[in-house]
Amino acid sequence: MGAIRGARERARAEITAAIKEEAARQLGTHGPAGLSLRAVARELGMASSALYRYFPSRDDLLTALIIDAYDAVGAAAEHELAMLDRRQPAAQPVERWVAVCRAARDWAVGHPQEYALIYGSPVPGYSAPQDTVGPASRVGLALVSVVRDAHTAGLLGEPAGRPLAGPVRADAGRLAAELAPELPIRVIAALVAAWAQVFGIVSFEVFGQFNRVVEARSEFFEQAAVALAAQVGLRTDGGARDGAIAAGASAGSAGRGAGGVLPAK
Amino acid sequence: MGAIRGARERARAEITAAIKEEAARQLGTHGPAGLSLRAVARELGMASSALYRYFPSRDDLLTALIIDAYDAVGAAAEHELAMLDRRQPAAQPVERWVAVCRAARDWAVGHPQEYALIYGSPVPGYSAPQDTVGPASRVGLALVSVVRDAHTAGLLGEPAGRPLAGPVRADAGRLAAELAPELPIRVIAALVAAWAQVFGIVSFEVFGQFNRVVEARSEFFEQAAVALAAQVGLRTDGGARDGAIAAGASAGSAGRGAGGVLPAK
């Protein structure tokens, strides 16, 4: 945080960064399993044992990369949202929602290995150290903020779905108290579901489950993101049909014409 | 396939099975990265080199396990559906849909490592050998069959969401031709999305993303599965409101009373 004190600390910071950089590079080419401390050290021209001064174990290096990845995708989402708001200050909630989703997806397809690291199978022992929970929630919080803004702007309708089962209601209530007390409980529940579902689609794309199934990935994703926004209760038009099911805008969805869902990319 | 011919072939089959069994055991305790051919051989009391008579490489062993896992979850889904139909021949399409989803989830939480193997990050080199695509699609096909049955029974409404973008329509059309020509294209698209979204929720649960977020996992999942069924167009009651948005049953959802979504487990 503070200013760098001596040459030693500066060197330490630089070398730590270089190690992470090279490790990330190897991660991109050989995958998480192929990340080798020795190879990193070799590439950096240092003895493998020296690397342990910076990361006490391979898992710690991986954890650092995990945190970086969470931060990267979180920052991408926040940045994309900020850009949209600057470009188009009166953007519809649905557009803002889709912007966040698309940012996450774009980052994922651009960094598949890093994505796999954080949203794929947890690594060997793995215990999800506490340091990861903050960065890990940034995308989710961005989604929450979009919905919250829509709510304060009066652009939030009823979420789809049946009334909540008791325990689900309890979870959602606890979450609501934590991060958005003004939002209806059902919206919170729908939001969490949508959050998981967005990443379900991204994971299927990145992990190859869509091979030979879905080819128009970005359009497909966009379509699903819009549907999920509706599911959460974000209105696609800021008008009538109060309290009605927001998802039900399909009938008269002149929307944006010509097949397009939202202005792509 | 055919009868076992000699003692040698029988032994080979048995040993192959034993290797896979032990490998699966190790997979469950140490994770995919911790699967060691030497350890498997050691546990089986044979030389590590002898193991290569059965699996030419570690990746081939993993591939075998992957196929087994796909088959296991697929069989679980099909079995659960068959059981429901036997127990309750007039089951609602939504119930059948949820049964398939729940079977997949139950298998996943019961076999997290095997689940990670097939729905988590792809393994090192990995090329998704052709042998996996058949088993891999069983759960998806089960979902398709549920929707198709609902359609022939006249219990399929309009799926939620806007009209499809062109390329998405093309993908869905191709898929429809392959596996369910009678279904509306939009239903196919919604189905694929729902398929990915179901596994998104399962993955978030199994991979720990729901830690400290969702505690009532099975109820939450059930809720989401029902919502996804509606999204696809499965009616929750076999009656009125033709062509209307099926998801819109929320208003008067007396449903099944007392917070419960569907008869659990």
Place this chain on the structure above:
DNA sequence: CCAAAAGCAAGAGCACCGCTCTCTATTTTT
């Protein structure tokens, strides 16, 4: 200012890994 303390880099070494090669024993086929 210089000695003590602390941090850093390197090398050797341990136990393990996937995998190959060679050699022998056994079974199947001809």
Place this chain on the structure above:
DNA sequence: AAAAATAGAGAGCGGTGCTCTTGCTTTTGG
């Protein structure tokens, strides 16, 4: 019964994560 195919064992190669010991440099404190 001879020949061919198959199964197992062992040694060995290059790689891995990680530890320990040994020197060296920077920082610190009297």
